[in-house]
Every structure is written in structure tokens, then in C-alpha cells.
Amino acid sequence: MPEYVIVALVKIALLIGGLMTAAAYFVLLERWMAAWIQDRKGPNRVGIPLTKIKLFGLGQPLADGVKFILKEEYTPGHVDKFLYSLAPISILAAALASFAVVPVGDRLPAIFGYGPFDLTAAPGIDVGMIYVFALSSIAVYGVILGGWASNNKYSFLGGLRSSAQLIAYELPMGLGILGIVLASGSLRLETIINAQASSGLWNVFWQPIGFVVFVIAAFAEAARLPFDLPEAEQELIGGYHTEYSGLRLLMYLVAEFLHMIMAAFLIVILFLGGWHFWGLTGDATGEITWGQAILRHIILMSKITGVILFFMLVRWSWPRFRFDQLMALAWKVMLPLGMVNLVVIAVLVEFQPQLIERAGGRGMASLLMIGASWLIGIICWAAVAWASPLGTDNRPVYGKIGAME
Amino acid sequence: MSFSERVTYVLSHPGWPFALVALLGAAGMFLLLPRGARGGRRVGGMLAVAAFVLLGAKLPHLTGLREGVFAMLATVTVVSAVGSVTFRSPVYCAIWFALTLAGTAGLFMFQGAQFLGVATIVVYAGAILVTMLFVLMLAQPQGLSTYDRVSWEPLLGAGVGGLLVGLLTHLLRSSLATADAGFAAAKPMTENAVLVNEHVAGLGAQLFSKHLIAVEAGGSLLLVAVVAAVAITSQGVPKRQGGRYE
Numbered sequence: 001m002p003e004y005v006i007v008a009l010v011k012i013a014l015l016i017g018g019l020m021t022a023a024a025y026f027v028l029l030e031r032w033m034a035a036w037i038q039d040r041k042g043p044n045r046v047g048i049p050l051t052k053i054k055l056f057g058l059g060q061p062l063a064d065g066v067k068f069i070l071k072e073e074y075t076p077g078h079v080d081k082f083l084y085s086l087a088p089i090s091i092l093a094a095a096l097a098s099f100a101v102v103p104v105g106d107r108l109p110a111i112f113g114y115g116p117f118d119l120t121a122a123p124g125i126d127v128g129m130i131y132v133f134a135l136s137s138i139a140v141y142g143v144i145l146g147g148w149a150s151n152n153k154y155s156f157l158g159g160l161r162s163s164a165q166l167i168a169y170e171l172p173m174g175l176g177i178l179g180i181v182l183a184s185g186s187l188r189l190e191t192i193i194n195a196q197a198s199s200g201l202w203n204v205f206w207q208p209i210g211f212v213v214f215v216i217a218a219f220a221e222a223a224r225l226p227f228d229l230p231e232a233e234q235e236l237i238g239g240y241h242t243e244y245s246g247l248r249l250l251m252y253l254v255a256e257f258l259h260m261i262m263a264a265f266l267i268v269i270l271f272l273g274g275w276h277f278w279g280l281t282g283d284a285t286g287e288i289t290w291g292q293a294i295l296r297h298i299i300l301m302s303k304i305t306g307v308i309l310f311f312m313l314v315r316w317s318w319p320r321f322r323f324d325q326l327m328a329l330a331w332k333v334m335l336p337l338g339m340v341n342l343v344v345i346a347v348l349v350e351f352q353p354q355l356i357e358r359a360g361g362r363g364m365a366s367l368l369m370i371g372a373s374w375l376i377g378i379i380c381w382a383a384v385a386w387a388s389p390l391g392t393d394n395r396p397v398y399g400k401i402g403a404m405e
Numbered sequence: 406m407s408f409s410e411r412v413t414y415v416l417s418h419p420g421w422p423f424a425l426v427a428l429l430g431a432a433g434m435f436l437l438l439p440r441g442a443r444g445g446r447r448v449g450g451m452l453a454v455a456a457f458v459l460l461g462a463k464l465p466h467l468t469g470l471r472e473g474v475f476a477m478l479a480t481v482t483v484v485s486a487v488g489s490v491t492f493r494s495p496v497y498c499a500i501w502f503a504l505t506l507a508g509t510a511g512l513f514m515f516q517g518a519q520f521l522g523v524a525t526i527v528v529y530a531g532a533i534l535v536t537m538l539f540v541l542m543l544a545q546p547q548g549l550s551t552y553d554r555v556s557w558e559p560l561l562g563a564g565v566g567g568l569l570v571g572l573l574t575h576l577l578r579s580s581l582a583t584a585d586a587g588f589a590a591a592k593p594m595t596e597n598a599v600l601v602n603e604h605v606a607g608l609g610a611q612l613f614s615k616h617l618i619a620v621e622a623g624g625s626l627l628l629v630a631v632v633a634a635v636a637i638t639s640q641g642v643p644k645r646q647g648g649r650y651e
Binding site for chain 2: 137145187
């Protein structure tokens with residue numbers, strides 16, 4: 001077997017193991033966050049089995065997993081059996097496969113003459129960004145097929161809502177990414193990080209509109225709480241996975257957490273500088289030492305954990321959108337903002353060389369770019385606030401209030 | 406030329422095996438297609454498999470991992486394409502079609518065309534087919550309407566398909582034989598060429614220099630379609646007359 005196959009297999013094993021563990025422990029973290037926000041204790045009992053050691057409840061994910069595996073895998077009689085089984089498999093497979101192009105650090109120095117190793121399962125895929133997009137669009141299949149095959153009104157409604165939502169929010173997400181691609185000139189995630197690391201200017205500083213649009217679209221794509229209409233426990237009793245139990249339900253839930261982790265990875269890599277931190281991570285090009293490699297990995301992981309904590313904080317802070325609000329936000333607010341962002345970034349990138357020349361140096365030019373983009377961002381924010389004031393009345397607008405008979 | 410000489414000449418033509426295999430495949434597909442009649446599907450399946458195996462046997466022998474990957478991707482594509490026309494339930498047809506697209510994308514990737522492969526998934530499987538699936542599910546949740554469950558022109562469809570496959574295979578085979586290319590057409594790019602090339606940048610440069618007019622024309626067409634869609638959907642708004650709505 002050629003050695004690159006062995007390296008790839010080891011990377012895949014590490015990646016899947018790490019992701020599954022991460023998904024399990026993020027569930028625990030989410031429950032702790034929920035408990036903290038709602039002022040209760042949360043899961044703190046399960047520790048090492050058969051002893052009385054509690055370990056702050058760190059055994060809880062294990063217990064949950066065992067429970068899911070040992071539960072009866074019940075298939076209702078009225079479902080389409082083949083698609084019912086296929087749907088959770090397809091969503092989990094797509095969610096796992098999309099991590100193949102995502103760097104989990106920079107690279108490792110050579111070991112015994114082999115290497116250096118990229119910390120990406122499939123390094124150098126030139127279309128990395130679109131690959132992630134493609135697999136997230138495959139995930140839609142898992143949701144609508146699950147909803148349809150369950151042969152249940154609530155499941156079907158959840159599936160329909162979900163496909164509409166995911167298709168609608170893919171557009172602003174793409175527009176948010178376009179600004180980044182324009183600035184770094186590549187769809188390769190490693191190149192995007194390197195561009196930010198070598199200039200020291202994270203994309204979030206000079207692409208504020210793109211950041212806001214992308215983060216909101218990423219929340220919607222991951223179906224996290226202000227956007228969890230596909231599931232909506234209170235209205236649809238779980239949406240597309242109402243009829244699922246046991247291991248198949250576990251697949252859906254893990255896939256959902258993987259989507260959130262993926263969204264966090266993308267936010268950090270595209271906008272928050274990836275593994276870069278000023279003064280700590282050293283030069284982006286050239287040789288890398290073990291210390292730097294580990295430091296870069298730790299910095300990337302802490303940023304991702306921070307973004308995921310933000311996701312969880314949002315979940316317990318905002319109520320769910322109504323469907324018309326969801327669609328209005330996507331098509332009337334996010335899409336125009338994404339367009340504005342694209343134009344602004346194109347202009348800034350085009351005139352960057354002249355700006356550096358006139359302003360005398362990179363630092364001054366960067367400051368000017370940051371100032372201009374934030375000014376436009378604030379104007380856009382004010383325009384959105386003026387054009388679509390806060391309102392919760394969803395009755396059809398018949399002219400002025402009182403004109404309706 | 407006497408009659409017997411003509412017959413010998415025609416029968417000695419190298420295209421005969423392909424014609425026969427194409428005929429076999431067409432007959433198998435005709436029997437497999439949902440015609441409303443029950444019988445013959447198993448026989449049709451066996452005939453189609455036989456035609457596929459015979460055509461496959463004409464290929465050069467598989468040597469090594471790369472040809473194996475190619476053969477696997479190609480088999481997935483062809484089998485799921487057959488599945489997408491022969492299944493009765495439209496939803497299953499759509500799923501098989503999605504698998505065909507995945508196989509096609511894999512073949513693109515195999516040849517080093519990363520962007521085309523991923524774009525196939527994003528555009529066809531991710532957007533168009535999902536919309537179709539949406540409509541199919543809304544149209545017949547029970548999946549029992551007969552007009553959706555039979556194919557309209559099974560004989561014509563199978564015949565034309567068989568003719569196309571036979572002719573294309575024959576032409577490709579003869580051109581491949583003259584170029585002595587064999588499997589060269591299906592060889593993947595070497596590892597370094599795939600890893601080093603800036604595929605997307607190259608593709609973009611081609612599109613926006615050599616094919617600029619085509620890109621602009623396509624963009625204008627899409628803009629017209631968007632305007633038309635807005636015009637169609639905004640017709641339902643009631644008109645205002647003196648503060649009232651009709």
C-alpha cells in the first residue's frame with residue numbers, strides 16, 4: 001500500500017473519532033449551558049460506572065450513547081422502509097464527508113523523515129469551499145427524505161420547511177463567502193487562512209457585512225435555535241425526525257451537531273483568522289516547529305469552541321422565528337446585504353494597491369479599509385432598520401391601519 | 406458483387422457485436438421500463454445485465470487501483486441511470502437520478518476536473534433535483550396516481566437509447582483503437598498535477614476571457630428569467646382603490 005494511502009487512512013480515523021467525541025461532549029456542554037442560563041444544576045451525576053465518583057457529570061455522553069444504542073430500533077408500519085433507513089445514513093455521511101477538506105490546524109513538521117503533514121484529511125483540494133457547499137446541499141436529502149418516508153404530517157411539514165429554509169439561506173451564505181474568495185483569490189481553505197495570517201488582518205475586521213450575513217446564514221443552515229423551524233419541538237414535535245428512534249435518531253442528532261461544528265469551523269477559518277493569533281503563531285510561510293504546530297492547533301480549537309459557545313448562548317437567548325419572518329429575513333434583508341458586501345469588497349480589493357501607495361504603507365491602508373467598510377456597514381444596518389422596522393404582526397397589510405373593513 | 410458476397414461483407418463488418426449488444430440492451434430496457442404490464446421485468450433485467458457485461462467485456466482488462474475506481478464509478482453511474490428510468494415511484498426515480506449525478510461527479514473528479522465535479526453536485530443534485538423532489542412529494546404523497554407510474558413511450562425510448570449507445574460505443578471504440586489510447590482517456594491526472602494546479606483560477610480565466618460573451622449571454626438569460634418570475638408572482642396582489650382592496 002502506498003504511504004499516502006496510509007497517511008490518509010490515519011487522518012480519516014483521527015478525524016472521525018475526534019468529531020464523534022466532540023459531538024458527544026458538545027451535547028453535554030450544551031446541557032450545562034442550558035442549566036447555567038436557566039439557573040439550575042444540569043447533568044452532574046454520571047461519572048465512572050460502578051463507582052461513586054461523579055467527575056462533574058463527564059460520563060453523561062457515554063451513558064446517552066449506550067442508551068441510544070440499546071434502545072429498540074422501532075420502524076413504524078406506515079413508513080417507506082428503504083427511504084426511512086436511507087435518510088439518516090445519507091445525512092450523517094454527508095456531514096462527516098464535508099470535514100475532509102477542513103484544516104484542523106496548520107501542519108506538522110516531519111517525523112522520521114516523512115512529512116511535513118498537512119492537518120487536513122484531503123489537502124490541496126482546490127475547490128474546498130464549494131465541496132463543503134455541495135455536501136451541505138446533500139444533507140437536505142436526509143431531511144426531506146426522512147420527512148417524506150415517515151409518512152406523517154408533522155414530519156412532512158418539517159421536511160418541507162427545512163428544504164425551503166436551507167435553499168433560501170444557501171444564497172446569502174454564498175454571497176458572504178464570495179467576498180472572502182475575492183480577497184484571498186482562492187477557494188482553498190488553507191490559502192484563505194494563510195492570506196489572513198500573512199497580513200495579520202483577519203477578514204472580520206474589514207468585511208463586517210459579510211461576517212454578519214455569513215454568521216446568520218450559517219445559523220440557518222445548521223438549523224440552530226432562532227432558525228430551528230424544521231424541528232420545532234413545540235409545533236411539529238420534532239419535525240422530520242418525529243418517527244425516528246434508537247440509532248437512527250442518534251444519526252440525525254449527531255449530524256445536526258456536526259453541522260454546527262462545521263459552521264463554527266467555517267466562521268473561524270473564513271473570518272476569524274483560522275489558527276493565526278498576533279505575536280504567538282509566528283511566520284505563516286517557511287519551516288514550522290513542533291511548538292508552533294501544537295500552538296496553532298490549540299488556537300484554532302479554542303476559537304472554534306468559543307464560536308460554538310456563542311451558538312449555544314444564542315440558542316437559549318432568542319425565541320424561534322416565524323416562517324414568514326424567516327423568509328423575509330433571507331430574501332429581503334440578507335440577499336441585498338450580501339450584494340452590497342460583494343460590491344464593497346470588490347471595490348476595496350481593486351483599489352488596494354493604489355490605497356497602499358497613497359496612504360504610505362500597509363498599516364495605514366488597512367486602517368482606511370477597515371474604516372470604510374465599517375462606515376458602509378453601519379449605513380447598511382441603519383438602512384435595514386429604517387426599511388423593516390420591528391414588528392410582529394403578520395396579518396396581511398391592507399393599507400393603513402384602520403382602512404380594512 | 407453477388408448476393409452471397411454482399412451478405413458475407415455485411416456480416417464481416419466489425420460493428421456487428423455492438424449492434425447485437427445494443428439490441429439486447431434495448432430489449433432488456435424495454436422489458437424493464439414500467440409499461441403498465443406486469444410480466445417480463447425479471448427477464449428484462451437479466452437481458453440488460455447481460456448487455457452491460459458484454460459491453461464491459463469489450464473494455465481493456467482492469468489493472469490496478471485506478472482502473473478499479475473508474476470501473477466502480479462507471480458502474481454506479483450506469484446502474485443508477487437504469488434505475489432512474491425503470492422504477493415506478495417518482496421519488497425513487499429522483500433518488501436514483503441523484504446517485505447518477507454523484508457517479509458523474511465522481512468521474513469528473515477522477516479526471517481532475519474538480520470544479521465540474523463539485524458544481525454538478527451543487528447545481529443538479531443540490532438545487533434542481535431537490536426542487537423536483539419537493540414538487541413530486543407535494544404532488545402525490547401516496548404515490549398512487551397511475552399516470553406518474555408508467556413510462557410514456559417505452560418502445561421508442563428503449564430503441565433510440567439502444568441505437569445511441571451502440572453507435573457511440575462503436576465510434577468511440579474505433580477512434581480509441583486508431584489512437585491506440587485504450588484506457589488513456591480514462592486515466593486520472595497524476596497526483597501532483599491535481600494538487601498543484603490552480604483549477605478554479607484557470608477555469609475562471611478561460612470563462613472570462615475566451616468565453617466572455619457566452620457567460621454574459623447566460624447571465625442575461627437568467628436575469629430575464631428572474632424578472633419574469635417576479636412578474637408572474639406579483640400578479641396576485643389585489644389593487645388598491647380609495648383605501649380599499651378588492
